[in-house]
Amino acid sequence: MTARSLDGLVMAPVEDQAPGQVGTRTRFTYHEQDGVIWASYAGGDVVRGELVGSRDGDVLDFRYVQLKTDGGTASGHCESRIEELPDGRIRLRESWEWESRPGRGTSVVEQVTS
Template sequence: MADQAPGQVGTRTRFVYHERGDEIWAEYEGGDVVRGYLVGTRAGDRLDFRYVQLRQDGTTSSGHCVSTVVELSDGRIRLEENWAWESQPGSGTSVVEQLG
């Protein structure tokens, strides 16, 4: 993932995902994000979640994301994401890949 504008995740952001049944949640941090959390559901290869984060400048932001789970040929997981801020203007796409 390329570095993003301030307040967004980038190459220095690390996620720790959890899954139980159709529930998903994660903690993340790194780059401009001091602390972030996401919570949502999984239906097949589709994740639907909301996220909230604290930035280095002390501000908070939140949004909604729908991701497609893709299994790579080496067994790692890739998330192809469509996201939109709910606390401010902006939306986009991103790709998150499991570290090897």
């Protein structure tokens, strides 16, 4: 079953990544229309970030770019699987890889309700 729209949802990582990357203080505001997804994000070590991509069922495929507090930029690719939590919130299980530098990993972000 396909999860509901991400449009207007605010998401946050459930744990910090390495310094200079997104973390629990980072907030993503998602938008979705006709299979296109995009989000702006900021917080923690990220001054500003943008992502854009597509949704096919419960899978998101997108590219991201961000400006860090140290003035550096970084970009990469991510594939996320959408899950609905028992309380009705949305979780994204992400597999990502930097394209601007070496490195890859996984992360989890969840809908913030407050």
